[in-house]
Amino acid sequence: MSKILVTGGAGFIGSHLTDKLLQKGHKVLIIDNLSTGFKHHINHKAKFYQMDIRSVAIDKIIEKERPLVAYHLAAQVDVRKSLEDPNLDVEINISGSINLLRSCIKHKVQKVIFASTGGAIYGEQEYFPADEKHPAFPVSPYGVAKLTVEKYLHCFKENFGLGHTCLRLANVYGPRQNPKGDQGVVAIFCGKLLNGEQVTIYGDGKQTRDYVYIDDVVNAFVSALDYSKSEVFNIGTSVETNVNQLYEILAGKVGSNSNKTYGPERLGEQKRSVIDFAKAKKELNWEPEVNLEQGLSKTLEYYQKKKMVLVG
Numbered sequence: 001m002s003k004i005l006v007t008g009g010a011g012f013i014g015s016h017l018t019d020k021l022l023q024k025g026h027k028v029l030i031i032d033n034l035s036t037g038f039k040h041h042i043n044h045k046a047k048f049y050q051m052d053i054r055s056v057a058i059d060k061i062i063e064k065e066r067p068l069v070a071y072h073l074a075a076q077v078d079v080r081k082s083l084e085d086p087n088l089d090v091e092i093n094i095s096g097s098i099n100l101l102r103s104c105i106k107h108k109v110q111k112v113i114f115a116s117t118g119g120a121i122y123g124e125q126e127y128f129p130a131d132e133k134h135p136a137f138p139v140s141p142y143g144v145a146k147l148t149v150e151k152y153l154h155c156f157k158e159n160f161g162l163g164h165t166c167l168r169l170a171n172v173y174g175p176r177q178n179p180k181g182d183q184g185v186v187a188i189f190c191g192k193l194l195n196g197e198q199v200t201i202y203g204d205g206k207q208t209r210d211y212v213y214i215d216d217v218v219n220a221f222v223s224a225l226d227y228s229k230s231e232v233f234n235i236g237t238s239v240e241t242n243v244n245q246l247y248e249i250l251a252g253k254v255g256s257n258s259n260k261t262y263g264p265e266r267l268g269e270q271k272r273s274v275i276d277f278a279k280a281k282k283e284l285n286w287e288p289e290v291n292l293e294q295g296l297s298k299t300l301e302y303y304q305k306k307k308m309v310l311v312g
Helices: 012-021 058-065 081-083 086-106 139-158 184-195 214-226 243-254 278-283 292-311
Strands: 003-007 027-032 045-048 069-072 111-117 163-167 171-173 200-203 212-213 230-235 258-261
Touching: 003 012, 003 058, 012 027, 012 214, 027 058, 045 230, 058 086, 069 086, 081 086, 086 139, 111 139, 111 214, 139 163, 163 214, 171 184, 171 214, 171 292, 184 200, 184 243, 184 292, 200 243, 212 214, 212 292, 214 230, 230 278, 243 292
Parallel strands: 003 027, 003 069, 027 045, 069 111, 111 163, 163 230, 171 212, 200 258
Antiparallel strands: none
């Protein structure tokens, strides 16, 4: 089995991925600065380094540990923050990524599997669902940064032979997503509905997203491990759901009478976003297995149990 690095391994997706890799018998080391991740999400079988991907000390860790593969999930993931402070977004998502990739090249890491974005990268879509050939004109610095790292990966493959797989993720949701953060509408809605708080929908609620369950996303990352080519894949469901519909489904499941309110539309957010996973199905033998109703039920169950533990 391989030694594998997971950056952002204390985060929502990264911690689930770490669990799965360990379950499959791999050795896992995690680099995470805990800015949005949580120490209690880190599997005790993984080796943990608390560090920012911008740090020069990353090189020493990779030199010492010599991972065969690096999963790169560490990032600044807030679209609104990327608009408020694009310089910080560049520092973390572009410069931090280059810092990591240069160490991977230097210390002979065979492959980087990168968590890109399938929503923000395409901008306002010309057709639905978007495949990987859809023009990429992001409307947020966050989307620009993810596209830029994809281009650097291609450049480093051509010049230094660093293999890569880029997974353009749709809107990932599920257990462990932070309900008190600014990202992850499913988690935020779950937290507020379970606490009997008013839910705010920004804009008219007709904006659509492609919601993909965490277990399906982790399976896609694992499927990419043995894929030998350097390619880009959409990881989504090809199903559009608008925010109003999402609220109604969750409120119905909770049995909540809480009123929703509408706030101003947020900058940098697309009107419609939905991606085609046909290429991943063909090349990675991957497709989503959990539909939205099932995934929302599983997610709500997790937050309900967590709330009971916290209260108890």
